[in-house]
Amino acid sequence: MTESSAMSSREAILSRVRGIVGEARDADTVGLEWAALPRAYNAASAADRDAVLLRLIDRLHDYDAQVYRVSPEEIAGTVREIVSLLGLTEVLVPAGLAQGWLPDGVAFVKDEGFSPRELDRFTAVLTGSTLAIAETGTLVLQNLPGQGRRAATLVPDVHLCVVREQDVVATVPEAMRRLQATAELPTTFISGPSATADIEMTRIKGVHGPRFLHVLLVR
Amino acid sequence: MSGGTALNPKTAPPFPIAATAMVGNTQLRKNVRHATDVIQAKRARVVGEMPDWQALRDAGSAVREHTIRNLPFYLEQFERNCTAAGGHVHWARDAAEARAIVVRLAQEAIARGRTAPSIAGRPAGEPQGTHPGAGEAADGVALQGEVIKIKSMTTEEIQLNRALESVGIHPYETDLAELIIQLGQDQPSHIVVPALHKNRQQIREIFLREMKLEHLGESPQDLADAARRFLREKFLRVETAISGANFLIAETGGVCVVESEGNGRMCLTLPKTLITLAGIDKVVPRFQDLEVLLQTLPRSATGERMNPYNSVWTGVGKGYAAGDGPEHFHVVLIDNGRTEVLADAEARQTLHCIRCGACQNACPVYRETGGHAYGSVYAGPIGAILTPQLLGMHYAQSLPYASSLCGACYEVCPVKINIPEVLVHLRGRVVEENTGGLKTITNPEAMAMKAAGAIFRSEGRFRAAQRLGRMGETPLERRDGQGQKWVSWLPGMLGGWTNVRDLRAMPQQTFREWWEERERKGAPAGEAG
Ligand code: SF4
Numbered sequence: 154m155t156e157s158s159a160m161s162s163r164e165a166i167l168s169r170v171r172g173i174v175g176e177a178r179d180a181d182t183v184g185l186e187w188a189a190l191p192r193a194y195n196a197a198s199a200a201d202r203d204a205v206l207l208r209l210i211d212r213l214h215d216y217d218a219q220v221y222r223v224s225p226e227e228i229a230g231t232v233r234e235i236v237s238l239l240g241l242t243e244v245l246v247p248a249g250l251a252q253g254w255l256p257d258g259v260a261f262v263k264d265e266g267f268s269p270r271e272l273d274r275f276t277a278v279l280t281g282s283t284l285a286i287a288e289t290g291t292l293v294l295q296n297l298p299g300q301g302r303r304a305a306t307l308v309p310d311v312h313l314c315v316v317r318e319q320d321v322v323a324t325v326p327e328a329m330r331r332l333q334a335t336a337e338l339p340t341t342f343i344s345g346p347s348a349t350a351d352i353e354m355t356r357i358k359g360v361h362g363p364r365f366l367h368v369l370l371v372r
Numbered sequence: 373m374s375g376g377t378a379l380n381p382k383t384a385p386p387f388p389i390a391a392t393a394m395v396g397n398t399q400l401r402k403n404v405r406h407a408t409d410v411i412q413a414k415r416a417r418v419v420g421e422m423p424d425w426q427a428l429r430d431a432g433s434a435v436r437e438h439t440i441r442n443l444p445f446y447l448e449q450f451e452r453n454c455t456a457a458g459g460h461v462h463w464a465r466d467a468a469e470a471r472a473i474v475v476r477l478a479q480e481a482i483a484r485g486r487t488a489p490s491i492a493g494r495p496a497g498e499p500q501g502t503h504p505g506a507g508e509a510a511d512g513v514a515l516q517g518e519v520i521k522i523k524s525m526t527t528e529e530i531q532l533n534r535a536l537e538s539v540g541i542h543p544y545e546t547d548l549a550e551l552i553i554q555l556g557q558d559q560p561s562h563i564v565v566p567a568l569h570k571n572r573q574q575i576r577e578i579f580l581r582e583m584k585l586e587h588l589g590e591s592p593q594d595l596a597d598a599a600r601r602f603l604r605e606k607f608l609r610v611e612t613a614i615s616g617a618n619f620l621i622a623e624t625g626g627v628c629v630v631e632s633e634g635n636g637r638m639c640l641t642l643p644k645t646l647i648t649l650a651g652i653d654k655v656v657p658r659f660q661d662l663e664v665l666l667q668t669l670p671r672s673a674t675g676e677r678m679n680p681y682n683s684v685w686t687g688v689g690k691g692y693a694a695g696d697g698p699e700h701f702h703v704v705l706i707d708n709g710r711t712e713v714l715a716d717a718e719a720r721q722t723l724h725c726i727r728c729g730a731c732q733n734a735c736p737v738y739r740e741t742g743g744h745a746y747g748s749v750y751a752g753p754i755g756a757i758l759t760p761q762l763l764g765m766h767y768a769q770s771l772p773y774a775s776s777l778c779g780a781c782y783e784v785c786p787v788k789i790n791i792p793e794v795l796v797h798l799r800g801r802v803v804e805e806n807t808g809g810l811k812t813i814t815n816p817e818a819m820a821m822k823a824a825g826a827i828f829r830s831e832g833r834f835r836a837a838q839r840l841g842r843m844g845e846t847p848l849e850r851r852d853g854q855g856q857k858w859v860s861w862l863p864g865m866l867g868g869w870t871n872v873r874d875l876r877a878m879p880q881q882t883f884r885e886w887w888e889e890r891e892r893k894g895a896p897a898g899e900a901g
Contacts, residue, residue, distance in 0.1 A: 190434045192664075341683050
């Protein structure tokens with residue numbers, strides 16, 4: 154395939170579309186029309202903070218995630234407990250993770266752009282998060298300091314994720330508004346551990362992603 | 373390995389013939405019914421949680437309509453923004469062109485993998501470029517390379533796997549259901565749960581044989597574990613991935629993939645090259661629009677509040693985000709008949725589809741026949757309207773008739789596509805084509821359509837027809853053990869239906885009559901409306 158025939162396919166498709174729906178209109182006109190689209194759904198929730206947090210916990214449990222409610226000072230201790238329960242000595246962390254979250258006695262290995270095979274060496278990874286959505290039990294991670302590359306939270310079998318209560322929103326629309334400013338970053342919405350229902354509609358945890366999700370919800 | 377007879381509407385038998393064969397397959401029907409029952413019940417529960425569900429449907433429908441009306445603007449905007457973020461956008465008019473582009477990009481990626489001993493930013497010493505060429509295809513031709521694939525109906529639509537294999541590139545399907553289909557040399561029968569027609573015993577047999585295992589348990593967990601082991605090694609090794617897309621975001625040039633297993637995330641983030649194939653209808657205006665679609669798609673598709681994993685990425689990432697995911701990213705935008713659909717103003721709403729599969733689960737015809745009878749990767753009500761339009765009406769002429777027009781599909785569609793309306797419109801086009809465009813009524817089908825049209829256009833006639841129908845079928849009714857009335861034989865053309873199944877007798881009271889009576893009597897307080 155040559156460059157010119159590729160060009161002509163582009164032109165062929167676009168001119169056909171234009172021939173049917175008309176020339177592309179200017180950005181302002183399209184923008185005004187978009188802004189006027191009906192959006193009568195609930196953008197925010199009237200529920201109080203406690204109800205929102207309890208809903209998040211309920212949804213996370215529904216997906217078989219473990220939830221720990223902790224104060225900022227208790228993060229490192231809780232991490233130590235989970236890690237020792239799993240019998241691990243080593244945990245993968247992204248660059249920029251808060252130092253105070255790391256307990257003594259556990260080796261934290263910073264992700265330096267490890268290859269897939271090297272990532273496979275790690276059983277657990279510890280990260281922060283951008284926000285969480287109560288309504289759907291969803292954690293959102295982006296490529297930011299403390300959250301790291303998408304691959305790092307994917308290959309290890311256990312994901313320990315720290316969520317600050319102030320970053321919990323009630324609804325999906327609230328989450329999307331908060332994410333708008335960083336919409337171009339690689340973003341992953343995580344709702345419970347990896348799961349499938351492809352075999353007789355039986356829900357099975359952990360097909361390819363992490364099989365265990367531990368959420369530390371910080372006051 | 374992905375052989376089998378591909379679902380090709382151009383060569384598939386007409387729906388009534390294929391369906392007759394399927395209706396005889398008791399196991400398949402049982403599997404399909406079980407799966408669709410489970411999803412429907414889950415869907416109803418999580419949709420019921422949403423007090424604003426109808427408002428979300430309205431918004432979804434409006435966003436899709438607005439996008440399609442402004443398609444030139446949004447396609448160009450997506451292309452500009454994706455390119456600015458380091459992605460490469462390609463355009464393909466038809467399946468052949470799309471196959472050629474993807475195959476070329478895959479070959480280039482594999483060649484790059486061979487020549488680059490180490491890539492900056494990745495530690496040296498890691499085995500690089502040693503894997504392609506390993507292994508042999510069944511026919512003894514040395515494989516030239518491998519790619520991993522995320523479940524994608526668009527790649528099925530263009531029959532990409534066969535094209536890749538013909539040049540010696542082996543595609544590994546990584547979605548559990550697609551893996552079952554690929555290893556079993558089968559075809560997908562549902563757009564969301566492609567292997568729902570297989571039960572665990574059948575899957576176990578396929579895995580034992582194809583993964584060359586000695587022992588394998590029979591529980592879904594055992595089977596999923598086997599798939600995990602089988603695929604993990606591929607995820608860590610293969611450096612080129614091919615995906616579909618759920619949404620292309622014009623505003624940012626980003627791409628969104630919604631999935632459950634994590635295989636999608638593996639393909640999107642681990643390989644060095646990612647090739648994404650998407651229909652030109654997949655574009656959405658803004659990032660914010662996902663707030664509607666991410667609420668309606670998972671609930672409609674799998675009955676979950678949210679899919680376990682949704683990924684959004686833009687090009688190859690800039691600044692801090694560089695190195696998060698592939699170094700080379702391509703999007704192939706494909707028409708393949710979509711502009712034909714666009715050209716038919718009455719059927720255009722077909723392009724609003726977000727491929728949730730809810731209409732399949734709700735459709736009584738699909739539930740009886742399973743997906744393969746539709747002769748296309750798009751089965752069920754959406755397939756019945758999409759396939760004939762994508763391919764031209766002369767193929768798949770019988771598909772617009774593969775529906776009882778009961779309206780269940782419209783009811784569940786998260787973007788409110790009026791499928792029955794489109795079906796009736798397409799039936800009109802079929803009749804027109806068969807009568808050479810002449811409006812003269814020459815065949816019984818056309819006559820029946822015309823009569824039905826007249827009936828449906830007038831409320832009075834519709835009621836009269838219902839009364840007539842009730843009277844007409846009375847002599848044919850018989851009661852079963854529960855006292856339900858059934859009709860097991862209908863005269864003439866209608867007999868095609870009763871040849872293979874019984875028909876429930878028409879109720880003595882129509883919904884309208886019931887409703888009017890209820891209004892007269894006064895509805896009980898608090899009854900759900
Ligand atoms: S037509 Fe509607 S219900 Fe059917 S798959 Fe498309 S979006 Fe879903």
